[in-house]
Amino acid sequence: MKLDPKIPSGPLEEKWDRHLKDIKLVSPNNKRKHNIIVVGTGLAGASAAASLAELGYNVQTFSIMDSARRAHSIAAQGGINAAKNYQNDGDSVWRLFYDTIKGGDYRSREANVYRLAQNSNHIIDQAVAQGVPFGREYGGLLDNRSFGGAQVSRTFYSRGQTGQQLLLGAYQAMMKEVYSGKIKDYPRQEMLDLVVVDGVARGIITRNLVTGEIQKWEADAVVLCTGGYGNVFYLSTNAKNSNATAMWRCHKRGAAFANPCFVQIHPTCIPVSGDYQSKLTLMSESLRNDGRVWVPRKKGDKRPPHEIPEDERYYYLEERYPSFGNLVPRDVASRNAKLVTDDGLGVGETGLAVYLDFRDAIKRDGIEVIRAKYGNLFDMYENITDENPYETPMRIFPAVHYTMGGLWVDYDLMSNIPGLFVAGEANFSDHGANRLGASALMQGLSDGYFIIPYTIGDYLAGTELPKVDTDHDAFKEAADSASGLLDKLLAVKGNKTIIEFHRELGKILWDKVGISRSKEGLESAIKEIRELREEFWQNVKVPGEANYFNKYLEYASRLADYFELAELMALDALDRNESCGCHLRDEYQTEDGEAIRDDKDYAFVSAWEFVDVNGELETKLHKEPLEFEFVEMKQRSYK
Amino acid sequence: MSEMTINLKIWRQKNADDPGRFEEYRLPEVNEHMSFLEMLDVLNEKLIKEDKDPVEFDYDCREGICGSCNLVINGRAHGPKHKTAVCQLHMRNYSDGDTIVIEPPRAAAFPVIRDLVVDRTAFDRIIEAGGYISVGTGAAPEANLIPVPRDTSEEAFDYATCIGCGACVAACPNSSAALFTGAKIAHLNLLPQGSPEREKRTIAMVEQMENEGFGDCSNYAECEAVCPVGISISAIAQMRKDYMKAVF
Numbered sequence: 001m002k003l004d005p006k007i008p009s010g011p012l013e014e015k016w017d018r019h020l021k022d023i024k025l026v027s028p029n030n031k032r033k034h035n036i037i038v039v040g041t042g043l044a045g046a047s048a049a050a051s052l053a054e055l056g057y058n059v060q061t062f063s064i065m066d067s068a069r070r071a072h073s074i075a076a077q078g079g080i081n082a083a084k085n086y087q088n089d090g091d092s093v094w095r096l097f098y099d100t101i102k103g104g105d106y107r108s109r110e111a112n113v114y115r116l117a118q119n120s121n122h123i124i125d126q127a128v129a130q131g132v133p134f135g136r137e138y139g140g141l142l143d144n145r146s147f148g149g150a151q152v153s154r155t156f157y158s159r160g161q162t163g164q165q166l167l168l169g170a171y172q173a174m175m176k177e178v179y180s181g182k183i184k185d186y187p188r189q190e191m192l193d194l195v196v197v198d199g200v201a202r203g204i205i206t207r208n209l210v211t212g213e214i215q216k217w218e219a220d221a222v223v224l225c226t227g228g229y230g231n232v233f234y235l236s237t238n239a240k241n242s243n244a245t246a247m248w249r250c251h252k253r254g255a256a257f258a259n260p261c262f263v264q265i266h267p268t269c270i271p272v273s274g275d276y277q278s279k280l281t282l283m284s285e286s287l288r289n290d291g292r293v294w295v296p297r298k299k300g301d302k303r304p305p306h307e308i309p310e311d312e313r314y315y316y317l318e319e320r321y322p323s324f325g326n327l328v329p330r331d332v333a334s335r336n337a338k339l340v341t342d343d344g345l346g347v348g349e350t351g352l353a354v355y356l357d358f359r360d361a362i363k364r365d366g367i368e369v370i371r372a373k374y375g376n377l378f379d380m381y382e383n384i385t386d387e388n389p390y391e392t393p394m395r396i397f398p399a400v401h402y403t404m405g406g407l408w409v410d411y412d413l414m415s416n417i418p419g420l421f422v423a424g425e426a427n428f429s430d431h432g433a434n435r436l437g438a439s440a441l442m443q444g445l446s447d448g449y450f451i452i453p454y455t456i457g458d459y460l461a462g463t464e465l466p467k468v469d470t471d472h473d474a475f476k477e478a479a480d481s482a483s484g485l486l487d488k489l490l491a492v493k494g495n496k497t498i499i500e501f502h503r504e505l506g507k508i509l510w511d512k513v514g515i516s517r518s519k520e521g522l523e524s525a526i527k528e529i530r531e532l533r534e535e536f537w538q539n540v541k542v543p544g545e546a547n548y549f550n551k552y553l554e555y556a557s558r559l560a561d562y563f564e565l566a567e568l569m570a571l572d573a574l575d576r577n578e579s580c581g582c583h584l585r586d587e588y589q590t591e592d593g594e595a596i597r598d599d600k601d602y603a604f605v606s607a608w609e610f611v612d613v614n615g616e617l618e619t620k621l622h623k624e625p626l627e628f629e630f631v632e633m634k635q636r637s638y639k
Numbered sequence: 640m641s642e643m644t645i646n647l648k649i650w651r652q653k654n655a656d657d658p659g660r661f662e663e664y665r666l667p668e669v670n671e672h673m674s675f676l677e678m679l680d681v682l683n684e685k686l687i688k689e690d691k692d693p694v695e696f697d698y699d700c701r702e703g704i705c706g707s708c709n710l711v712i713n714g715r716a717h718g719p720k721h722k723t724a725v726c727q728l729h730m731r732n733y734s735d736g737d738t739i740v741i742e743p744p745r746a747a748a749f750p751v752i753r754d755l756v757v758d759r760t761a762f763d764r765i766i767e768a769g770g771y772i773s774v775g776t777g778a779a780p781e782a783n784l785i786p787v788p789r790d791t792s793e794e795a796f797d798y799a800t801c802i803g804c805g806a807c808v809a810a811c812p813n814s815s816a817a818l819f820t821g822a823k824i825a826h827l828n829l830l831p832q833g834s835p836e837r838e839k840r841t842i843a844m845v846e847q848m849e850n851e852g853f854g855d856c857s858n859y860a861e862c863e864a865v866c867p868v869g870i871s872i873s874a875i876a877q878m879r880k881d882y883m884k885a886v887f
Contacts, residue, residue: 051776066697067763069803070705086783122777129779131772131830133796140786158796164704165799172771179767187760210752239699273672276681279701383723386672386731449776497687499680543687548654549753552683552693 001609003256003624006410007111012630013093016115019411023454024461031056034460037204037219038062039191039246042071043163043441044424045225046170047448052223053177055453060217061174062189062206064241064554069171072227072239073444076163077284079147079155080127080441082120087144091152093117098631099150100439103329104404104432105581105597106633107259107605109626111411112429116439119446124156126449130169134158147286147437155438160284160376166441170448189215190554191246192482194222194253194420197474200465201419205478207486209554212547214483216470221419221456224250225448228403228425230263232562232569233514234506236400237269237282247407247426248561255407255415256607256622258428260565261573262404264435264582265515267333269399270384271353275503280399281384283377285437288326288333290361290370291394293317295345295354305347305355305393316340320592321639329636331434331582334398338515339593341397348395357393398515402440404431404582405572408607408624412455413447418463421456423447428605433581486546489556494539498556501536505529505559505566513570518586522574526567533563564617568608571619578602599633643735645669647682649694650742655750661740671731675718676701676708678730679741696755701726703867706802709809710755711742716806716865724804724867744809748816748852759805761851762819768847769840770823772833785831798826800868807862807870813854818862820848821874828881838885845882 008019026034034057038049041063053059065071085091096117101108128134128142134156135143147155158165177183188209195203195216203218229244230236251257268283296303297314316336318325328336337354340346347353362370367390371378378389385395406428407415413429414421424444431439512525536559544550579588579595580602588596604623611618644667652659666682673681676698683693699707703724710725712718717725719732733739741755749757799822807818824841827833833840856875863872 047776054775065699065707066759067803069763070699070707072700072705075700075702075704084782122779124782125779126774126776128782129772129774129832131795131827131832133792133799133826133830136787136789136792138789140788141783161704161800164802165796168799172766173776175763175767176771176773185763187763239705240701241699274670276670276673276677278674278677278680281702383727384729386729453776497684499684541687543693549695549756551695552687
């Protein structure tokens with residue numbers, strides 16, 4: 001396998017412009033001869049589909065949801081970064097680039113991240129023109145807030161619903177092209193395989209989720225925008241239907257999977273209340289601006305919080321990180337919550353929670369000031385937990401939120417399978433080992449509006465693509481393989497439900513491939529995952545049939561892939577003998593628990609190749625070295 | 640933590656051609672902290688173990704923003720809690736021994752796919768008819784070139800928060816989609832960026848709404864009462880005003 005990132009030469013600021021000058025164009029007459037498939041209609045997919053259709057390509061969009069508008073991008077709360085420097089506080093493309101590459105703990109490509117920062121300003125222009133109602137000042141101009149520890153205010157926002165508004169903008173742009181006839185939109189269709197002909201991506205296999213029919217679709221290029229794989233953990237802040245199946249099936253057809261162990265765990269989520277729990281809800285991390293995080297000093301202290309005197313409260317972030325206190329980055333806050341609960345200091349019925357207390361802020365600023373800042377979040381908390389956070393501290397706990405890893409892509413966002421492009425959270429490209437707040441929306445839209453439309457043209461103009469139709473053997477083989485897997489799942493007829501298996505898999509990952517990892521734990525996780533996978537194939541109980549609407553069958557097919565992906569995540573974490581960003585290996589930390597990065601041996605992207613040896617999962621690691629020409633790698637410190 | 644037994648009466652329908660019927664279930668050990676949809680997950684686990692067909696229903700984010708869930712509970716879209724989508728409803732709103740009737744949103748324009756799952760693509764076709772501002776990628780002017788008064792922007796935002804769940808249609812005695820359509824028209828027509836296409840957009844979307852088989856609005860305001868994000872029926876007034884201006 002050859003992994004050439006194809007980074008253009010020249011100074012950092014000129015790489016993208018030089019590349020745009022060099023890439024080949026497809027003439028308007030020829031664009032209409034090309035079919036392009038876009039899988040997933042979140043920010044990356046909807047923006048790519050709309051932009052490609054406007055250029056004149058024939059686009060087909062596929063979504064597992066009943067409408068393109070319901071992709072999980074819709075749930076993003078906080079905002080989107082851009083280097084507009086409207087606040088005159090010294091922001092610039094360079095500063096946004098630098099913050100992002102440092103935040104990612106030097107495990108992403110300089111050239112990609114710089115381009116992301118360059119594109120950020122165009123995204124805001126585009127969204128405003130589409131009618132996205134960003135927050136504004138009284139003078140009618142756009143407002144910004146600060147976010148995620150940045151020293152400048154560069155985050156544009158639509159109250160706590162920025163993802164919803166940006167997605168509706170992209171979805172509406174897409175529907176405009178459905179009206180013009182350039183996009184054919186297929187909701188409730190799930191991609192189950194990639195069709196590769198002579199080494200080149202030429203189509204996909206889907207299951208019509210209403211009728212169960214397996215369908216074949218031919219194209220000159222496939223753009224995968226199917227989001228992240230956080231749901232492998234069972235409990236996460238991801239929407240329930242978000243899944244890794246399209247990515248994983250591409251991986252099994254030869255696409256390299258990069259940095260699978262890089263998973264962001266968000267520190268401020270509402271804790272688990274019982275076994276029936278189906279998902280976790282994020283509380284904006286802005287709460288840490290005024291809330292103080294603590295646990296009782298005494299193990300097993302069951303007194304209600306207001307009865308615990310001041311000197312028996314352990315404000316562990318303030319004590320351990322005096323200069324950043326409660327505002328340490330996400331990975332540090334999450335790790336410390338785990339440390340105190342592992343020590344038996346956790347609170348609530350399950351002991352898996354810490355307090356986020358507003359008592360002092362309310363005393364200082366008054367209840368009305370706190371209500372004005374966080375009223376909607378406090379209401380949401382009370383609605384879910386039935387506790388009033390104005391009177392009693394919130395209980396919070398970390399939860400899986402975002403996956404930085406994904407399919408490997410080059411600078412053009414093309415995977416190592418020619419013709420298969422990957423955009424948004426589904427690729428690994430821009431966030432390294434840790435994503436900063438308000439940058440997921442930016443990346444999805446940068447990929448979809450401003451990168452894919454150019455780079456796909458370069459590919460089509462420079463590639464000889466013989467006519468292929470869906471009668472080709474490769475389509476038949478892929479369709480048979482997709483339906484064969486469903487039949488196999490239905491045939492098991494075991495005794496344990498899909499959710500029971502998924503919950504067990506999630507627990508292994510959370511305990512051993514979660515906030516902190518160790519060699520011993522990872523080795524045991526790999527063993528446990530394999531055993532559970534074997535049991536799954538002997539004992540899973542999948543209800544119903546394949547020839548009608550059957551959500552549990554969809555779920556079983558996704559879980560089958562999670563079992564394989566989970567093992568790869570553990571392998572990747574085991575191979576990376578260092579701590580960086582979200583990835584903390586117990587063996588590689590300072591005495592006071594700070595991460596130790598190893599730039600000499602681990603400044604690379606791990607790209608895993610799937611090797612199918614008689615149906616057994618075998619993996620092969622390839623390394624793409626990361627070179628830092630323009631920034632100096634430094635150790636992060638928040639003490 | 641208190642647990643209760645809940646009696647469920649749920650609409651079961653194999654497909655669009657099946658006449659459908661209610662079936663009754665008794666679910667013990669319902670925890671008050673469960674969300675309503677988690678309660679249905681637990682019911683389904685029980686049905687699967689008993690080799691019965693699980694109940695199909697739409698869901699995704701379970702945070703009240705994606706608009707997938709749209710159950711009608713005891714005759715009310717999204718259930719008893721004001722401005723709350725059913726995924727954000729918790730079982731503590733019910734008591735031991737309660738009977739809960741669960742149906743799909745019923746409207747000719749929303750055919751049933753299976754059980755509680757319906758086809759809402761009519762909403763996409765209304766947006767397709769004109770629910771956008773025609774600006775191609777790359778053609779946008781600098782974002783601060785056109786100031787938008789804060790109040791105008793906030794008002795447009797209030798309409799833009801529609802989650803497209805279809806509760807308004809389910810609640811309306813006429814099965815009208817006026818609140819959904821009006822909210823999108825009001826969002827875009829209020830903004831200076833949306834004003835060049837104002838008349839064309841309004842006529843096209845209103846006509847598409849009629850073509851899809853949704854009824855007319857007779858000011859019952861049931862839609863506003865059940866809307867999980869609190870869209871005001873002033874959206875409908877804005878739509879009518881703009882429609883009248885456009886056709887005369």
